[in-house]
Amino acid sequence: MKSLKFYLAALVLVAAGACRTTTQQAASEIEEPPRNLIYGIDADEYRTQTGEVGPGQTLGGILAGYGVTALQVDRLDRxxxxxxxxxxxxxGHKYTAFIHEDSLYAPHLDYLVYERSATQYVTFGFHDDSVSVSTGEKEFTLRRTKKSAVINSSLWGAIMEQKLPYALASEMEDIYQWTVDFFGIQKGDAFTVIYDERFIDDTIPAGIGRVWGARFTQGGKEYYAIPFRQGGKIQYWEADGGSLRKQLLKAPLKFTRISSKFTYARKHPIYKVYRPHTGVDYAAPKGTPVHAVADGVVTFKGWGGGGGNTLKIKHPGNLMTGYLHLSGFARGISKGSHVSQGQLIGYVGSTGASTGPHLDYRIWKNGTPIDPLKVPQKPSEPISEENRALFEFVRDRISAELNGDLAEELRITQLDSLELPASPAATELAAN
Known part of the structure; x- marks a missing residue:
């Protein structure tokens, strides 16, 4: 009888243990409630305050308002x-303060997060006697978008009329800067573009991602832009596989207008006499960035008389470019400096014989002035033969999407590990 009671008691203990184990497992499988993360910080542990940087306001001044000492600000600065x-x-940029209160209810700032842009932010941390600085990016979703527009005045005007992201105009100018004459835009020119648009919380626009393809129509001629990776980097190519990149940029600056063209008989606005003007004047606000139109070496930097602050750059093919009336030169630019295409070299000004801020841009071939708007362009290396078939596969898919509807599963969505689809004949042969 004793042995039977002992056996039953043991069974009860085992059952109880098993029950506890099952309960513990069930408890461990219960998901924790989602944390209220803001900029990666658990906001439920803090009192938060949001603000906006005012005109002339410094970060030190903002931090002082939260009790951060001058010593801590100095450490943070370093x-x-x-x-x-x-x-x-x-x-105008926003910031958020994360504040905790000690046992005496005294407030202490643990973090201040400053928004650099719609998606990027900087977190400044204060931990007893130490400080920390880190950068982050908000999570966003991508929405593939196709838009078309007819231009009435300018590319930027069309972008604003259609309420498209402003960044799209800059992106398209970067893609087509060797090919499309944005200073020669005429009413009726048009474009279609496919791009990824970023959204925070699926509703707040936050800029754009990759441009997946574009078709720009200028003067009745179509210019395609097809993305493809060759030589280790993604570039944009014409429909025939030629590179959109050319020897020279179409212009050394953006967002301006042409105020005077190349001529051998222009009435000078100051001297009031007719004399040659062997360059193109781009009217632009003082301080507008000026970029080198091609790789080269600086041969002159200094005062050019009536041309004011002047830069001259020698390029391959016996070409020379000149940039006149600059308000100043970019840092690191000096005689003998090697510059690369697109590199910042100076800023628009009105130095020398000038009636207002503008850039006088000139080109010489073998020492003879030539019209910058009519320079023959040599393209960069085209699509190689070994990449030709894969490029044409990408081009056909992108073109089909630009020109009509393409099933979502057929879209090009990445450019790093593409493979040609097997032909029907090859598929049938493999099956047999």
Whole structure:
């Protein structure tokens, strides 16, 4: 009888243990409630305050309002120097303070997050006697979009009329800067473009991602832009496989208008006499960035008389370009400097014999002036033969999407590990 009671008691203990184990497992399988993360910080542990940087306001001044000492600000300034210098904050940008209260209910700032842009932010942390600085990016979703527009005045005007992302105009100018004459845009020119648009929380627009293809019509001629990876980087190509990149940029600056063209008989606005003007004048606000139109070496930097602050750059093919009336030169630019295509070299000004801010841009071939708007362009290396079939596969898919509807499963969505689809004949042969 004793042995029977002992056996039953053991069974009860085992059952109880099993029950506890099952309960513990069930409890462990219960998901924790989602944390209220803001900029990666658990906001439920803090009292938060949001604000906006005011005109002339410094980060040190903002932090002082939360009780951060001058010593801590100095430490933060040194820690942030190579990540995000404190002087780089700008009026109008938002910030969020994360504050905790100690046992005496005294407030202490643990974090201040500054929004650099719609998607990027900087987190400044304060932990007892130490500080920290880190950067982050908000999570966003991508929405593939196709838009078309007819131009009435300018590319930027069409972008605004259609309420498209402003960044799209800049992106298209970068893609077509060797091919499309944006200073020669006429009413009736048009474009179609496919791009990824970023959204935060699926509703707030936050810029654009990759441009997956474009077709730009200027003067009745179509210019395609097909993305493809060759030589280790993604570039844009014409429909026939020629590179959109050319020896020279179409212009050395953006967002301007032509105020005077190349001629041998222009009435000078100051001297009131007719004399040659062997360049193109681009009217632009003072300080507008000026870029080198091609790789080359600086042969002159200095005062050019009536041309004011002047740069001259020698390029391959016995070409020379000149940039006149600059307000100043970019840092690091000096005689003998090697510059690359698109590199910042100076800023628009009105120095020398000038009636207003503009860039006088000139080109010489073998020492003879030539019209910058009529320079023959040599394209960069085209699609190689070994990449030709894969490029044509990408081109056909992108073109089909630009020119009509393409099933979502057939769209080109990545450019890093593409494979040609097997032909029907090859598929049938493999099956047999």
């Amino acid at each position: 820690a942030a120097k190579d990540i995000f210098p404190l002087r780089n904050i700008r009026a």
